[in-house]
Amino acid sequence: MNPRQRSARTATSSGLPGPEDTVRSVLPNGITVLARANFNSPSVVIGGYLQVGSLFDPDEKLGLADFTALALMRGTERQDVQQIFDALESAGANLSFSAGTHTTGFSGRSLSEDLPLILSTLTEVLRQPTFPAEQIEKLRAQLLTGLSIRAQDTADMASLTFDQILFTGHPYARPEDGWPETIQTIRRKDLASFHRRRYGARGMIVAVAGAIEPQQAVEQVQEALGDWENPDQTDPPPLPPLRPLKKTTLRKVKIPGKSQSDIVIGTSGPSRKDPEFMPASLGNSILGQFGMSGRIGNIVRKKSGLAYYAYSSLSAGIGPGSWEVSSGVNPGNVQKAMDLICKEIAHFIKKGISAEELADSQSNFVGRLPLSLESNAGVVNALLHMERFDLGLDYYRRYPDLVRSVTMEQVVSTARKYFDPDLLAIAIAGP
Amino acid sequence: MNNLYHQHILSNGLKVLMKEISTAPLISTWVWYRIGSKDEPSGRTGISHWVEHMQFKGTRQYPASMLDKAISRDGGMWNAFTYLDWTTYFETMPADKIDLALRLEADRMVHSTYAPQEVASERTVVISEREGSENEPLFLLGEAIQQAAFRIHPYHHEILGDLADLRSIRRDDLYQHYKTYYKPNNAVLSIAGDFKSRTMLKRIRELFEGIPAGSPPPRLARPEPNVRGEHRLTVEGPGETTYLQICYHTPASSHPDFFPLTVLDSLLAGPSSLNMFGGGGISNKTSRLYRALIEKELAVSVNGNLSVTSDPYLYTLTLTVHPRHTAEELLAAFDDEVKRIQDERTPKEEITRAIKQARALFAYGSENITNQAFWLGHAEMFATYEWFLTYLEKLAQVTPADLQKAAQDYLRPQNRVVGIYHPTNLQEAA
Numbered sequence: 031m032n033p034r035q036r037s038a039r040t041a042t043s044s045g046l047p048g049p050e051d052t053v054r055s056v057l058p059n060g061i062t063v064l065a066r067a068n069f070n071s072p073s074v075v076i077g078g079y080l081q082v083g084s085l086f087d088p089d090e091k092l093g094l095a096d097f098t099a100l101a102l103m104r105g106t107e108r109q110d111v112q113q114i115f116d117a118l119e120s121a122g123a124n125l126s127f128s129a130g131t132h133t134t135g136f137s138g139r140s141l142s143e144d145l146p147l148i149l150s151t152l153t154e155v156l157r158q159p160t161f162p163a164e165q166i167e168k169l170r171a172q173l174l175t176g177l178s179i180r181a182q183d184t185a186d187m188a189s190l191t192f193d194q195i196l197f198t199g200h201p202y203a204r205p206e207d208g209w210p211e212t213i214q215t216i217r218r219k220d221l222a223s224f225h226r227r228r229y230g231a232r233g234m235i236v237a238v239a240g241a242i243e244p245q246q247a248v249e250q251v252q253e254a255l256g257d258w259e260n261p262d263q264t265d266p267p268p269l270p271p272l273r274p275l276k277k278t279t280l281r282k283v284k285i286p287g288k289s290q291s292d293i294v295i296g297t298s299g300p301s302r303k304d305p306e307f308m309p310a311s312l313g314n315s316i317l318g319q320f321g322m323s324g325r326i327g328n329i330v331r332k333k334s335g336l337a338y339y340a341y342s343s344l345s346a347g348i349g350p351g352s353w354e355v356s357s358g359v360n361p362g363n364v365q366k367a368m369d370l371i372c373k374e375i376a377h378f379i380k381k382g383i384s385a386e387e388l389a390d391s392q393s394n395f396v397g398r399l400p401l402s403l404e405s406n407a408g409v410v411n412a413l414l415h416m417e418r419f420d421l422g423l424d425y426y427r428r429y430p431d432l433v434r435s436v437t438m439e440q441v442v443s444t445a446r447k448y449f450d451p452d453l454l455a456i457a458i459a460g461p
Numbered sequence: 462m463n464n465l466y467h468q469h470i471l472s473n474g475l476k477v478l479m480k481e482i483s484t485a486p487l488i489s490t491w492v493w494y495r496i497g498s499k500d501e502p503s504g505r506t507g508i509s510h511w512v513e514h515m516q517f518k519g520t521r522q523y524p525a526s527m528l529d530k531a532i533s534r535d536g537g538m539w540n541a542f543t544y545l546d547w548t549t550y551f552e553t554m555p556a557d558k559i560d561l562a563l564r565l566e567a568d569r570m571v572h573s574t575y576a577p578q579e580v581a582s583e584r585t586v587v588i589s590e591r592e593g594s595e596n597e598p599l600f601l602l603g604e605a606i607q608q609a610a611f612r613i614h615p616y617h618h619e620i621l622g623d624l625a626d627l628r629s630i631r632r633d634d635l636y637q638h639y640k641t642y643y644k645p646n647n648a649v650l651s652i653a654g655d656f657k658s659r660t661m662l663k664r665i666r667e668l669f670e671g672i673p674a675g676s677p678p679p680r681l682a683r684p685e686p687n688v689r690g691e692h693r694l695t696v697e698g699p700g701e702t703t704y705l706q707i708c709y710h711t712p713a714s715s716h717p718d719f720f721p722l723t724v725l726d727s728l729l730a731g732p733s734s735l736n737m738f739g740g741g742g743i744s745n746k747t748s749r750l751y752r753a754l755i756e757k758e759l760a761v762s763v764n765g766n767l768s769v770t771s772d773p774y775l776y777t778l779t780l781t782v783h784p785r786h787t788a789e790e791l792l793a794a795f796d797d798e799v800k801r802i803q804d805e806r807t808p809k810e811e812i813t814r815a816i817k818q819a820r821a822l823f824a825y826g827s828e829n830i831t832n833q834a835f836w837l838g839h840a841e842m843f844a845t846y847e848w849f850l851t852y853l854e855k856l857a858q859v860t861p862a863d864l865q866k867a868a869q870d871y872l873r874p875q876n877r878v879v880g881i882y883h884p885t886n887l888q889e890a891a
Contacts, residue, residue: 070484071828073821112756115746120814122732122821124743139741141821168758175761175781178701184596287699287885289595321529322517332525335582338590358593390534397536400555404485405828407741 046399046426047412053244054423055252059259060232063251064413065244068406074142074240074247075406076149077414079133080156081233084206085266086224091216093208095129097173098224102127103151104165107158111165114155117147125151130206132266132348139407142241149254156229157258161221170213177210184459185358187283188292191457195279196298196352200272230263231255235417239409272298272350280456291361291460295371296354297449302346302419308432309440310353310448311344315391316383316441317375318342318355326355329374336360336367348418353448354455361460368456376451382442396430464850466837467658473674474646477665478837478846480653482830488654489553489834492566493842495649496642497546498620499772500681507622508630508638510543511587515635516550517541518579520572523565525579531561538831543620546771547842553831556655560664566650567668570643580632588628591621598704598882599779602696606708606880609692610775614685644675651838654830685710685773692878700884703782705760705791708775709877711767715844720855721867722767722776724815728807728864729798730765730778732818735852736826737835743818750778753798758783759791771843775878776871788881796874803868807861816857823853 045051053065084095103125104111118125123140125148138148180186190205197203236255238247275297300306318326323341330340340357355375359367402408403426416425466480497509519525532539537554539562550569552562594600604619611617621627650669652661688710712718726733731745745751745764754760762781768774780795782788826832840849 068828071824073824073828112747112752115744119731119743119745119747119818122743122818124741126744139825141824168756171758171783171785172761175702175784182598182700182702285699289592290589321526321533328526331586333582335585336589338586338593358589360589360592390530393534394536397534397555397558398538399536400486401536401538401553404487404830 046403046429047409047423048427049423052413052423053248055248057231057252057256059256061234061236061251061255061258062417063248064235064237064417065242065247066239066409066413067242067244068239068409069241072142072241073139073406074145074238074242075137075139075410076145076152076236076238077135077137077410078234078236079135079414080229081132081266082134082228083130083132083266084204085131085201085269086228087204087208089204090212091220092204092212093173093206094216094220094224095134096207097169097213097216098221099127099129099134100173101161101166101169101221102155102159104169105160105162106154107160108154110162114151118151121147123148131202137410145238145242145247145250149250153254153258156255159225161218161225163218166218166221173207173213174210177207177213180207182285184285184288184290184292185356187285187459188294188457189356191281191283191459192294192296192354192455193352195281195455195457196275196296197350198273200270200350202349227262227264230260231258232263235414237410237413237417239406239413269349274298275453275455278452278454278456280458283457283459284461285459286461288361288461290358291364291458292356292358293364293368293371294354294356294457295368295375295454296352297454299344299351299353299448300346300444301349301351304346306444306447307346309436309444310346312388312391312395312433312436313383313441313445314342314344314353315394316387317378320387320391320394325374325378326357326371329370330357330367334370336363336370340367340371364458364460372451372454375449375454379446379449379451383438385438388436388438388441392433392436395433399426399429466846467662468846469662471645471666471670473670473672474644475669475672476649476841477662478649478651478841479658479661480833480837481656481658482653482833483655485830486556486655487553487830488556488559488652488656489551489831490559490562490566490650490652491549491551491834491838492570493547493549493649493651493838494643495546495647495842496548496678497544498618498622499545499615500642500679501615501618501622502681504626505630505634505638506618506626507587507620508626508634509548510620510622511583511627511630512635512639513541513543513548514583514587515575515579515639516569516573518573518576518583520568520574522568522572528565535561537562545616545620545774549838551831551834553834559654559656563664563668567672570645570648570669571672573639575632575636575639577632580635584627587621588624591624591627594621598698598700598702598884601698602704602706602880602882605694605696606706606878609694609880610708610710610878611685613683614772615681615683616685616772616774642678644678645669645672646674647678649838649841651834651841653834653837688876691874693880694878695881695883697883697885700882701886702884703788704882705780705782705788706880707778707792707795707877708880709871710773711776711871712773713771713843714769715771715848718867718870719767721859721863722871724812724856724859724864725802725867725872726765726767726776727815727818728811729802730763732815732822733765733767734822734826735836736822736829736832737839738829738832741825743822749798749802750795754780754791754794757794759786759794769839769843792879799868799872803865803872807864809861812859812861812864816853819856820853
């Protein structure tokens with residue numbers, strides 16, 4: 031059976047991706063392939079994900095999805111770890127995996143002549159990993175070292191603690207890379223069983239951009255992965271609803287001996303598919319992104335000289351999102367910085383925004399598209415983004431209109447819906 | 462990647478390098494000043510970096526708030542970096558908007574105001590930047606090693622400067638530094654992207670040629686004397702992880718030995734990418750040190766960094782020590798591996814493989830216009846752009862004999878500083 035095709039035509043990279051220069055094809059086993067050509071440099075980037083993530087992890091084995099993803103390349107039925115990496119590295123190619131909450135992602139790059147090598151490695155490690163015991167123990171030591179470094183990183187710990195407050199009782203409260211004690215309890219057989227029951231072609235997405243005809247890229251993916259079937263593949267558990275905060279909650283993590291503290295202050299945000307995403311995104315730009323980190327950067331860095339970095343960010347994915355302000359300050363200035371940030375959030379909610387601020391951020395969103403899409407990696411990200419959130423292959427063509435149609439009222443009402451100055455999650459990590 | 466570019470020196474000494482790339486509707490422009498931390502005397506450390514910050518505080522024509530808004534409104538990206546040898550400012554913009562960036566750079570080459578209240582608020586920002594870096598064990602270790610490796614040469618101090626100086630430098634010191642080093646005859650303008658060189662050069666002349674040249678800026682000529690033996694040092698600080706850094710003195714990047722050293726680094730610790738923007742790197746699991754130290758569980762990570770500098774600097778290997786071993790055990794195993802590359806002639810195929818890796822990494826970087834414009838100017842800071850254009854050829858000429866000689870000449874214990882970060886395991890839950 032031939033792949034179903036929606037469109038096919040060779041593209042140039044000068045314009046934004048669209049339906050006529052992007053091939054999208056769904057293979058019979060459920061893999062969606064997206065491809066777009068760019069012959070400006072002789073290389074190719076591949077990216078994608080499978081429908082398996084830390085949502086499947088039992089609490090006592092948190093980090094299992096991530097451990098499994100990282101262990102895939104440590105040995106297969108045909109090759110050991112040195113053989114796998116010798117082939118890739120000899121070609122100057124790269125392939126790596128990492129697990130998130132909902133999905134396990136992969137990304138690779140090579141000279142275009144070596145795309146078959148990337149694909150054969152991808153299919154082999156996905157379908158025939160052996161999780162060699164000796165390699166698993168080496169990887170475990172590396173993961174544990176990574177977690178000790180995380181425990182000492184004020185920015186990481188503030189962010190992790192913020193998620194624990196905001197998403198209390200929800201799977202998003204759990205760090206995907208687990209805890210030292212959960213990584214210690216994971217056995218080799220857990221990895222093998224996790225792989226057997228959770229990994230499969232259904233729902234898998236693969237995107238390719240670079241110096242290859244899109245149709246040829248689709249055929250290569252089909253040849254490598256088109257016959258992958260796993261009848262045991264399970265669907266991810268449903269997401270429970272988010273329980274809203276009942277009062278402002280502040281938690282401190284003490285990391286002695288550090289010279290700077292990190293602060294994260296924020297609230298929940300819309301999911302990516304929510305119509306409020308675009309107004310929230312523009313609101314976030316005004317609050318803490320535009321120019322030198324928006325209003326937050328202006329008040330905390332520029333006017334008060336309190337921090338080298340102070341900005342806001344909006345994280346929106348499949349489930350409930352978060353909207354937060356982050357800053358790193360001298361431990362003696364934590365309270366002062368917190369007060370300034372909270373005051374600025376309150377002002378933003380109460381007084382709203384100006385027409386000029388909205389126009390500035392809209393213009394920035396539209397103007398920066400060519401820059402974000404100039405490289406193959408940028409195009410692969412865009413293709414995956416369109417697919418994951420059902421945005422349609424014409425999304426980047428419609429994007430300028432989508433951005434410009436947002437009104438001041440929408441931005442303000444969205445910000446008010448999510449941000450209540452009296453209901454904030456606040457995390458501080460420092461000495 | 463095409464190798465065509467245009468080069469002109471304006472009547473005021475400003476060197477302009479232009480490269481037409483029409484793959485995306487973008488232009489990236491960079492202004493490079495030959496001033497970095499290596500021209501800072503004691504008492505003024507960190508001043509170049511602080512001046513870089515002040516250059517974002519505006520001019521009479523372009524007040525600070527107007528600048529970042531104008532660039533961001535057009536969807537541009539802009540930033541600046543201060544290094545040992547140079548300070549650089551860049552903008553990457555949609556091609557039809559680049560004029561704003563050029564006007565801004567011409568203006569702030571001469572007209573930045575350095576208002577006292579801006580100096581005061583930026584003082585605490587640069588101090589905060591330093592405090593954030595001090596949170597990182599590898600920053601603390603790196604700084605101690607730099608100080609031990611250079612007693613005379615101003616590579617001795619960190620680019621961010623010492624806290625004592627960040628507290629005492631005054632507004633007039635900053636302004637004086639700016640006026641001394643920010644001169645067209647001490648600068649290079651590199652620009653790459655979707656334009657026609659003839660039209661672009663005309664516009665650059667209109668904007669920059671009227672800026673008067675200055676007298677050649679003063680330099681701190683303090684070469685480091687020959688090293689007389691190995692230095693070892695320890696740094697203690699918070700954490701649970703031990704780090705080992707081994708730093709060998711190496712020649713300037715324009716020196717012919719830089720190329721065998723690059724191949725040596727690739728074989729030992731995996732290929733490093735030259736790409737400042739885009740491209741990413743590749744893994745190093747089949748490198749010699751990974752196989753000898755990580756696979757044998759003496760370390761959990763290794764990476765090598767051969768810095769690109771105008772004066773002799775350092776080749777740094779950074780290792781994260783495995784929790785079941787000590788830094789000393791790791792160092793002994795490391796030395797065995799270095800001895801092997803010094804004693805045994807490397808097979809030609811291993812070098813050929815390193816060249817293929819470098820070629821791939823080079824191709825990845827060429828996708829990115831910002832990266833291309835970066836190299837067009839950066840290479841001029843320590844050699845010329847030809848250095849970059851012939852980089853792969855020079856690597857390909859490295860023979861097994863060159864490699865062995867470089868290993869014997871440079872990777873000697875007498876030529877290095879060894880630093881160990883000992884964690885004090887202070888972590889406790891609140």
